Amino acid sequence: MTRGSFRVQVVVWTAWTVLQLILVVLRLATLTVWDLGDYSSIAGLLLGIVSLTYLLYVRHRDSHFWDEEAAEQDDWERRGRAL
Numbered sequence: 001m002t003r004g005s006f007r008v009q010v011v012v013w014t015a016w017t018v019l020q021l022i023l024v025v026l027r028l029a030t031l032t033v034w035d036l037g038d039y040s041s042i043a044g045l046l047l048g049i050v051s052l053t054y055l056l057y058v059r060h061r062d063s064h065f066w067d068e069e070a071a072e073q074d075d076w077e078r079r080g081r082a083l
Contacts, residue, residue, distance in 0.1 A: 001058055003066050010055055017048030 023041040
């Protein structure tokens with residue numbers, strides 16, 4: 001996974017999780033009987049949490065690739081400025 005795609009996915013999954021959390025809190029605040037949509041919000045919240053956890057795992061595992069990529073980019077920029 002590239003650094004750019006990681007950032008996009010983190011933004012999307014963070015927004016998803018926050019929105020699902022807001023929905024769940026609002027449903028809990030109404031104190032009404034829960035229906036299928038309410039349980040779907042809980043499932044969506046769990047999906048968001050699992051996805052963000054997976055992205056943190058990917059960040060940990062791929063960090064050395066990203067560091068090498070950044071070092072190569074810095075090397076190319078340094079060479080370009082030397083010309």
